[in-house]
Amino acid sequence: MDPIILSKRNRYLAFHVNRSSKMDSISNNNKRDYSSLQHGDGGLCGAGKISHDFCVALVWKTSLLHPHSHYPAYRLSAIASRSLERAQDFAKRHGVLKVDGTYEELAHDPNVDIVYVGVLHTKHWRVGLSFLNAGKNLLREKSFAMNYKQVKDLAEAARRNNMFLMEAIWSRCFPAHAEVGRRMGEGAVGDAKLVKAYFGSPRLDIPRSVESERGGGALLDIDVYCVQFVLMAFDGERPESVRATGVLLDSGVDDSVVVVMKFSRKRMATCTFAVTVRLPNNAVIGGTKGSIQVRGRTHCPNRVVGNGKVSRYSSARLSYEAEDVRQCLLKGLKESPRMPLADSILLTEIMEKIRKQVGVIFSQDSQ
Numbered sequence: 028m029d030p031i032i033l034s035k036r037n038r039y040l041a042f043h044v045n046r047s048s049k050m051d052s053i054s055n056n057n058k059r060d061y062s063s064l065q066h067g068d069g070g071l072c073g074a075g076k077i078s079h080d081f082c083v084a085l086v087w088k089t090s091l092l093h094p095h096s097h098y099p100a101y102r103l104s105a106i107a108s109r110s111l112e113r114a115q116d117f118a119k120r121h122g123v124l125k126v127d128g129t130y131e132e133l134a135h136d137p138n139v140d141i142v143y144v145g146v147l148h149t150k151h152w153r154v155g156l157s158f159l160n161a162g163k164n165l166l167r168e169k170s171f172a173m174n175y176k177q178v179k180d181l182a183e184a185a186r187r188n189n190m191f192l193m194e195a196i197w198s199r200c201f202p203a204h205a206e207v208g209r210r211m212g213e214g215a216v217g218d219a220k221l222v223k224a225y226f227g228s229p230r231l232d233i234p235r236s237v238e239s240e241r242g243g244g245a246l247l248d249i250d251v252y253c254v255q256f257v258l259m260a261f262d263g264e265r266p267e268s269v270r271a272t273g274v275l276l277d278s279g280v281d282d283s284v285v286v287v288m289k290f291s292r293k294r295m296a297t298c299t300f301a302v303t304v305r306l307p308n309n310a311v312i313g314g315t316k317g318s319i320q321v322r323g324r325t326h327c328p329n330r331v332v333g334n335g336k337v338s339r340y341s342s343a344r345l346s347y348e349a350e351d352v353r354q355c356l357l358k359g360l361k362e363s364p365r366m367p368l369a370d371s372i373l374l375t376e377i378m379e380k381i382r383k384q385v386g387v388i389f390s391q392d393s394q
Contacts, residue, residue, distance in 0.1 A: 068102055068104045068138055068139055068140045068141070069102065069103050069104060069139065069140070069141055069142070069143060070103075070104060070105045070106065070107070070127075070133050070136060070139035070141070070142040070143070070163070071103065071105070071106040071107070071117075071123065071142070071143050071145065072106075072107055072108075072130060072133060072142050072143065072144045072145060072146055072154055072158070073108060073144065073145035073146040074106060074108035074110070074113045074114050074116075074117040075145060075146070077145040077168055078106075078117070078143065078145035079117070079121070080344070080345055081143055081145060081345050081349070082103065082121040082123075083345075084344055084345030084346045084349055085103070085346070085349055102124070103121065103122065103123040103124065104123070104124050104125060104136070104138045104139050105123065105124065105125040105126070105127050105133055105136050105138065105139050106118055106123045106125075106126055106127065106133075107126070107127040107128070107129060107130050107132060107133035109146075111126065111128060114126045114127075124138075125138070130154050130157060130158075131157060133158075134154075134157045134158045134160075134161035134163060135161050139163060140163070140164060140356075141163065141164040141165065141166065141191070141352070141356065142158050142163050142164070142165055142166075143166050143167075143168075143195075144158070144165060144166070144167035144168060145168050146168075147235055147241055147242060148168065148169070148170045148171070148172060148173060148242050148247060149173060149240070149241060149242040149389075149391070151167055151168075151170075151171065151172045151173070151177070151181075152172045152173065152177040152180065152181065152391075155167060155172070155181045155184070156180065156181065156184050159181065159184040159185050159188050159190050159192065160184060160188060162188060162190065163190065164190050164191035164192070164356065165185070165190065165191065165192050165193070166193050166195055166348070166352050167192070167193070167194060167195060168194075168195045169194055169195055169196055169251050170194075170242070170247040170248075170251050170375070170378070171194040171371050171374075171375055172375070173242055173247075173389055173391040173392075174375070174379055174389070174391055174392055175372070175375050175376050175379045177391065178371060178372055178375040179372060182368045182371070182372060185361065185368070186361070189361065190361065191352075191355060191356060191360065191361050191362070192361070192362065192368060193348075193351075193352060193355070193362065193363045193366055194366055194371040194374075195345075195348055196251065196252070196255050196348075196366050196371075197326070197327065197344070197345055197347065197348045198252055198255065198256070198325075198326050198327065198328070199255065199259070199348075199363075199365040199366045200347035200348040200350075200351045200365055200366075201327060201328060201340070201347055202340045202347070203321060203323070203328040203329060203330065203331050203338070203340050204259065204321075204328070206331045206338050206340075207259075207260075207312070207319055207321060207331055208259075210319055210331070210333060211260075211312070211319070214316065215314075215316070215317055215319060215333055215334055216312055216313065216314030216315070216316055216317045216318060216319055216333070217314040217315035217316030217317065218292075218314050218315045218316075219260055219261065219294065219312050219313070219314045220293070220294050220295070220313060220314055220315060221294070221295050221296070221312075221313040222256070222257050222260045222261065222295075222296040222297075222310070222311070222312050222313070223296070223297050223298075223310065223311050223313075224252075224253035224254075224256045224257060224296075224297075224298050224299075224309075224310040224311075224325060225253070225298075225299050225300070225306045225307050225308060225309060225310070225325065226249045226250065226252055226253050226298075226299075226300045226301075226306060226308055226325040226326070227283075227299070227300060227301040227302075227303075227304045227305050227306025227307075227308065228249060228301075228302065228305060228306075228308070229302070229303060229304065229305060230248065230249075230302040230303075231302065231303060235248075236248045236302050237276055237278055237280060237302065238278055238280070239278050239279045239280050239389065240390075242389065243278065243280045243302075244276075244280030244281040244282075244302070244382075244387055245273075245280075245281050245282065245283065245284055245300045245301050245302040246281050246284060246300070246378055246381060246382050246385075246387065247378070247382075248302060249300055249302065249325075249326070250284065250286075250298060250300040250378065250381070251374065251378065252325050252326040253286075253298035253299075253300055253310070253325060254286075254298060254374055254377055254378060255366075255370070255374055256310050256321070256325070257288065257296040257298065258370055258373060258374060258377075260296075260312050261290055261294065261296070263369065263370050263373065264290055264291065265373060266288040266289060266290050266296070266377065267289050267290060267291060268288065268289045269286065269287075269288050269377055269380045269381060269384075270286070270287045270288075270384070271284055271285065271286045271287075271380070271381040271384040271385055272284070272285055272384070272385065273285065273385035274385075275385070275386060275387065276302075276303075279387065279388075280387055281302075281382070281385050281387050282301060282302060282303050283299075283300070283301035283302075283303060283304065284298075284299075284300055284301070284381065284385055285297070285298070285299050286298040286299075286381055288377070308323075308324050308325045309321060309322045309323075309325060309328075310325055310328075317333060317334040318333055318334075319331060319332070319333035320332040320333060327344060328340075351363055351365055
């Protein structure tokens with residue numbers, strides 16, 4: 028089933044986005060005609076590891092998702108980085124056609140339709156507004172921005188400029204998550220009552236994960252995957268209450284945090300995450316008739332287990348979200364039904380509440 032063609036009978040399919048009002052807001056007239064699109068003219072903002080992984084994923088996407096295609100799904104037309112030398116080296120290694128000297132040049136590059144933003148999320152707000160106001164569609168890495176206000180600014184800029192915008196929560200595009208939605212829609216768990224998600228990975232050797240000036244901490248780095256899973260399971264509903272406790276690193280960012288969320292109709296969710304210890308890294312949805320476990324890794328699962336049935340999937344990793352964005356552009360959508368802006372806004376709002384309760388403050392909060 029095409030995840031964008033949704034059944035009214037089954038509100039859980041395709042991450043519960045069959046609400047007509049949401050689809051109406053997602054689908055608008057596009058400024059550009061993508062009807063004959065064979066590949067997108069893509070730009071890269073940033074020349075770090077995640078941008079490298081994204082380029083590799085584009086090759087995987089062509090070979091795994093379109094094995095009979097002789098052409099890449101995206102043409103990488105340009106790249107910009109803080110370091111011109113680094114951008115030039117990146118372009119040679121990945122076959123990017125052009126190096127723009129600055130982010131501003133990339134924003135106004137006439138050969139670029141969509142930009143993948145892979146810089147630190149401390150930079151997401153500023154560069155994001157620049158690209159959107161220049162008429163560029165955006166796929167931007169998580170976390171979307173540093174706080175709720177910045178995310179609202181970006182969503183408003185996308186709508187004002189009639190541009191596509193998506194937070195790159197790649198988990199939402201994985202076949203395992205689609206299988207969770209299918210099973211829930213079929214009533215495999217009955218009424219979902221309790222969701223648990225865990226993600227712990229020692230990351231003290233990664234500066235962006237532990238330094239305050241880089242937007243570090245477990246919450247913005249990895250808990251985004253736990254909270255998004257809860258929102259997916261509970262149909263994007265706002266929790267009635269959010270309670271969090273945790274401990275901080277000497278740098279002032281969060282080390283380990285436990286979160287309890289209470290939802291309507293006596294439903295609950297817990298998230299446990301850390302950047303100093305290794306946890307089971309799985310998630311479970313418990314209901315009145317059974318349970319569903321998502322295994323492998325919380326952010327890129329490859330198995331779904333429940334009620335005696337096991338489904339296994341290979342992982343094309345970032346390839347799935349690349350294909351999702353391409354399909355959205357072909358359909359003229361301004362948001363991805365798998366990760367709509369309303370979910371990103373609510374996700375950021377919840378994470379900001381958690382962050383303030385455990386005592387993490389970033390300089391962006393006073394701007």
